[in-house]
Amino acid sequence: MSSNKKHDHRKTYWKVWASLIVLTIVTVWTSYYDFGTLNIVVAMLIATTKATLVALFFMHLLYDSKVDTVVFASSLVFLAIFVGLTASDMLDRYVPQPVKVAASGDNDMGDVAKLAKPSPELIAQGKTLYATNCASCHGDSGMGNGPAAAAFNPKPRNFTTGEWKQGGKPTQIFQTLTTGFNSMPSFAALPAEERWALVHYIRTFSPNRPEDSAADITALAAKSGSGAAHIPVRLAMELSAVSEAQPTYDIRKSAIDATSEGGQLYQTRCASCHGDNGQGGINVRVLGSHPFSYLATQSFAGNHAAWTTNMQEFVRINSLGLPGFGKPAINDLTPAQWQSLYNYVQQLAGIR
Amino acid sequence: MSDATSGAHVAHHFDNAEQQFSSAKLGLWLFLVTEVLLFGGLFVAYIMFRALYPDMFAEAHHHLNKVMGGINTVVLICSSLSMAMAVHFVRDNDRVKAVKLLSFTFLCGATFMVIKFFEYKEKFAHHLFPNGSFDYSAFTHKNANLFYSLYFIMTGLHGLHVLIGMGLIAWVLIRTRRNNFSSEYYTPVELTGLYWHLVDLVWIYLFPLMYLIA
Amino acid sequence: MLGLLLSWSKPNLPAVSSFATNVDTIYAFIFWVSVICFIAIVGTMTYFVFKYRRKSENDKTPYIEGHTPTEVGISIGLFVLVMGLFYWGWVEYMHSRTSPMNPYEINVVGQQWSWNFQYANGKRTQRNIHIPVNTPIRLIMTSSDVLHSFYVPALRLKQDVVPGTYQYLAFSANTPGEYDIFCAEFCGLDHSAMLGKLVVMEAEEFADWQDDMGKYAKTAAAGGTQASGKSLIEQGRDLYSSKTCSACHSDDGTPRVGPSFKDLFGKTEELTDGATITVDETYIRDSIVDPNKQVVKGFVAGTMPTFKGQLNDDELNALVAFIKSLSK
C-alpha cells in the first residue's frame, strides 16, 4: 500500500462533519417556512449536497478508482428511470366519471318530516291497508302466523315480540317496507303515505318502539326525491342481476319422479327460488341492498360446486342458509329426509 | 470479502494484495448499488403517493416528532465521522484510538435505535400502526394509513440496516482488539465503513421526506 | 404454402368496428414484413449451411472481421421501419381512446366471475350487454373485487378494470349480431367462465328493448318483462317465477299453499259461499288483483297478498296466457 501520509484526511473529515451539521440545521429551519412547492425542492437540494459530501469524502469516492464512482452513479441513473417512467403513468391518468343512473321509483319517500310522526288518521288508514297487504303473512294480530306463513322460511316477523331485525324506528321500518328483504317483497309500488300509515299501524303491535332522532329523519329526507343514484367513486356498484331468462329443462322433467319424498320436499322448500327443475335464474332479493337488487339463483345443471358431490357440504349450506342472499336456513329435516332431498337434487343436477 | 486469518495473506487466485483489496471494494460498491435500489423502490412508492395525495401527507406527518428525528440525524452524522476516523486510525496502526472510535460509532448506532424505539412506542400507543387496527378517525383524509405504512416500512427497513451495521462494527471491533488488522490489511474495516456511510446516506434523505413536510 | 400464409395474415374474427379493421391492416402489414425478414434470415442461413458444408478438417475460410457500414445500414433501416410502425400503431390507439362529444354511456362492473351492466335509465343486465349499432358507445368500467379485463375480440378491444377507480372503452359497432365477451386478466377460480355476449341490435330493435326498460323505470316493479323477442307465454312463465307466484302455485299439479295452475283454466270451481264459477280470464285477472273476492272452497281467504300496482296490463295478459297454456 502507498504510504499513510498521503491518506491523512482527518482535517477534511472534520470539515465535512461540520458542514453536515450546519446543513441539517438549515434544512430543519427552512421546513418551518412555507414556500409552497419550493419546499420540497430546497429540502432535496440540501439532502443531495449532504449525500454527495458523505459519498465523496467519508466513502473515499474522491480518492478511489473511477469504476466505483461509475457503479454508484449508475444505481442513481436507473433509480431515476424507475421514478420517471412510473410517474409518467401514475401522475397523468384520466379517470372518467360514471354515468348518472335514473332512479327507480323507490326513492319516493313523500313528506318525510310530517309523515314520520304517528297520527290517528294514519293509524286507521294503516289498519285497512294491513288487512289486504300484510295479514296474509304477518297474521291479523301481527303474530307472524298468517295463512301464507307456512310457505316461507324464515317465518314472517312476529311484531308482538318487539324484536326488529331491520330496526324498529319508523324510518327503518319504512325502508324495510320500501326495499323488502329476504323473501318479503318490496312495497315500493304503494304510494308513500300508505307505506307510512302501515309503518305506524305495525308499530302499534310491538311493545318495543324506538323513536327516530332528528338526524334519522333528515337523513331519510335527504335521500328522498327522485335524485339520480350517483355511484360513489370509491364504492363499486353492488351486485346486480335481472338475468336473461335461463333456458328451461323440460326434456329432463319426465325422467325425474316429482312425487318421491325428496321431490315433495324440494317442491315445498326449494322450488320457489331454485325453479321446479333446478334451472335457477329466479330473482332472489339481496338483503339490505339499497336501492334493492336481485341475484339470479344458480342453475344446478353443469354446476361443479363442492356440494354436488359431497352431502355434508350440501347439508351444511342448507342448514346455515345464506342470510345475505335471502336463502333461508332449513334445520328441521330428519337425516332420511336430507338423504332423499339430496338424491332428488342430484337428479336435477344431472349427476345421479 | 475474502480476507485472511492473519496478516496480509493473499488468496490463491489473486496476484497481489492490491488486486484483492480493490476487488473487495468493487464488490461492496456493487452490493451498495443493490441497497440503493432496494430503498429506491420504497422511495418510488413514497414519491407516487405523495404526488397523488399531497395534503394527506402534510396532515398525516404532524404526529411525527421532529425533535427526535433531528437528534437521530445528528447522531448518525457523528457516527459517520467517527467511523471514517476509525478507518483512518486502523490504517495508521493506532489500535487504541481505532477501538475507542469504533465503540463510539457502535454507541451512536445504539442511541439511534433507542430513540427509534421510543418514537415507535408512541405511534403504537396512538394506534397508528397499519395492521387493521389503524385509527382512521384521527385524520380528516381517509387514506392516511398509506403515510404510516410508508413511514413504518421505510424507517423499519432502515432500522434493520442500522442493526446489521452495528453487528458488523462489533465484529470489526473485536478483530481490531485482536490485532488482526494493520496498514497492510484493513479491508473489513474499510468495507464496514462504506456500509455504515450508506446507511447514514439513506437516513439523510429519509429525514426531510418524512419529518419536514411543510 | 402462400394460401396458408394468407390465411394466417389476418385474424379470422368478424371485424365489427372501424378500429377492428384498422388493427387488422396493421396486423397484416407487420405479418408480411415479418415473413420477408424471416425468409431473408432463415433463407440465407439454410443456403449457407448447404453451400459451405465442411468438406474436410482443414478447410480454409476467409478472415472477415466485419463490415461496419452494413451494421450501420441495418440499424438505420430498422430504426425507420420500427418508428413508422410505432407511429401507425400509436395513431390508431389514440383514435380508440377518444370518443365523440356525447357517446351512449353504459356502466360496467366486473365481479368475480360475471360482468354486470347498468344502463342510463336504471336497467341492469348480467352477462350480456345490448348496444345500438353505429352509435358511439362509451363503457365506464370498474371492478368490485379483483382485476378483470373486458375483452371483445370482435372489436379487437380490451381494457383492464381496476377496483377502486374507473376505466373506459370507446367504440362504435357497425354490424348487428352477438359477439363473445371474455375476461382477459386472471381473476381466480372461474376466470374462464366469466363470459358474456355483446348484442349489437338495430336501432329500432334496441329502442324496443330499451322501451321495455322504460316501463321498468316507471313502474319500479323489479324484473321487467324480458326482451320483446319472447312470446307472451314465455313472458308469463318468467313472471310466474320472478313474481314468486311459484312459491304458492305449482305448475305441474303438486299441491301447495294455493291451487295448482295445471288444468286450472276452464275448470268449474265451487266457491266458499256455495256458488260455482268456471275459471276464465276475468276470474284469473280478478283473483290476482283482489284475491279475496271469490275464494274457492277449501282455501282460506286472506292468504294470497294482492299484486295490485305490481303488475301492469301487459304483464297480467302474459300471466293469463301462461296459465291458459298449462291446461289442455
Place this chain on the structure above:
Amino acid sequence: MSDHHDAHPVGTNFYTDQRGLKSWLFTLDHKRIGMMYLATTMLFFFVGGLMALLVRLELMTPGQTIVSAGTYNKLFTLHGAVMIFLFIIPVIPAALGNFLLPIMIGAKDVAFPRLNLASYYIFIGGAALALLSIVLGSADTGWTFYTPYSIRSATSVALITFSVFIMGFSSILTGLNFIVTIHKLRAPGMTFYKMPLFLWAIYATAIIQVLATPVIGITTVLLVIERTLGIGFFDPKLGGDPVLFQHFFWFYSHPAVYIMILPAMGIISEVIAVFSRKHIFGYKAIAYSSLAIALISFLVWGHHMFVSGQSELSSTLFSVLTMLVAIPTAIKVVNWTATMYKGSIDLKTPMLYALAFLFLFTIGGLTGLFLATLAVDVHLHDTYFVVAHFHYVMMGGTVMGLLAGLHYWWPKMTGRMYSEKWGCVSAVLIFLGFNVTFLSQFVLGRDGMPRRYYDYLPQYANLNMVSTFGSWMIGSGFLIMTIYLLGSLSRGAKAPTNPWGGKTLEWMTSSPPPTGNFETVPHVTEGPYEYGVK
C-alpha cells in the same frame, strides 16, 4: 482456503482431486459449484416441464379433462414460477457461467469463491421454500402475483413470493461475483476486446442481475407484508393502486427476460463461430449490442401494461422505447448469419441447436413487433399470442442456446463425448415438436383465446388439440436427451482437450480441467476467433 498447489499429477482433474461428499458440499471451486448448479437447475427444468405437459393435457379438450379448475390454476402458476425463478434465470449464468468464466479469462477462480458457494446455498434455500409452498397448497395467482387477487387468494402465495425474495439474493451475488471477476481477474494480455463474446453476454447479464433484482426483492417483501399486515400500497380497499404493483413487478421482470436471453446469445456467438470455423462477423457490434440490450431492457417494462389502465402518455413512451430493442437484437441475428458466409460449417449437435435458435428466435423477435405496436397489442395482450411469443423467445431462444452450450462444453465439463447420432435425433424432435406446439398458439391468440383459460369455447378446440400433440413431441425429445447425456457419463468416449477446434482459453486446458484450471498462467496474445487466412 484450498491447499497450496504443487506441480499437477497427470490424469487427475477437479472431480478426482478431492473425493467425498464433504469436498463437494463445502467446495470453493467454481467448477464444482457450476456443476452443482447445473444438476439442480436441470432437475427443476424437468419438474417445470412435467407441469407444462399436465397443463397441455388439461387443455387438450374443452371442459374438464384431467384436473379441476383450481388445480389447473395452480399448475400453470407453478409451471411459470418453477421454469422462471428456478431454472431459466440461474441456469446459463450460474451453471455454465460459473464453470467457464474463470477458465475463459485465464483466472484460477471467481473473485469471491465463498460468496459463490453462499449464492448456491441461498438458491437451494429459496427452492426448498418454493417446494414447501407447493406442499402447503401452492399459489394460484399466475407467476406475476398481480394484486389484489394475490392479496385475496387463500392459497399459499406468501411462501412462494418469499422464496422468490430469497432466490433474488442468489442471483445478485452471482452477478456481483462475475462483474468483479471480469474487471479484476483477467489473465495478462486478455483485454476486454480479446474476451470471448460469451463473457460479454455474461457481463451484460450480471449488470442487469445487480441492478434489477433488488426491486423484485422489495416488491415481494411488500407483497408479503401486504398479505400479513395490510399496509395498503397495492390494495385498492386501503387506498393503494394495483397498477403500482405492476410497475414494481415489471421493472424487474422485463430486465429478467433479458437475463434469460443474453447468455444464450453469448453461447450462440461462440458455437456459430467455432462450427463455421470462421472469425465472428462484427465482434464489436455484437459485444456492444449485448450492453445496449442490457441498458434498453430497463426502459421498456411498460409494454406489459398497455391495457392495464396506465396513462396514454406512458403507453406511448413505452411503445417507442420497446421498438428500440429490435435494433441491437437484429444486429446480432444478422451478424450470426453473416458469420456463416464462406465458412466451413460442421453440423454437429451444438450447431444444430444454434441453427434452431436462429430459426425460432427470429420468429420470437419478429412477433415482438406485433406486441410492441400499441393498437395491435390492445387486441393481442393476455391472449395465447403472447404465450407463443415468449415461449418462442425463452424456449426457442434461451433453451436452444442452453442446449447448444451444454453439448458444446459437455466434453470439457464431463470429460466424455455424448452420442452425436442421438443428439441430432433429439434436436430435430424438439425443434419440430416446438413448432407444432407454439405455431398453433399464435393462431389461437390471434383469434382471441385469452391466456390462463381452464375451459375455452368450442371454436378453439382443434388447435389446442394440435398444441398438446406438439408438447408430447417436445417431452419425448427431452427424454431421449436425458438418456444419452446421462448415459455418456459412463459409456461416453474419453473427450480430447479440444474436440471442436475452439480457439478460446477453455480448450487450452485438459478436459475436465484440473482444480487450478491451468498448469501455468496463460498469456493471451490473440483474439478468441482467430480462424481463416488473413
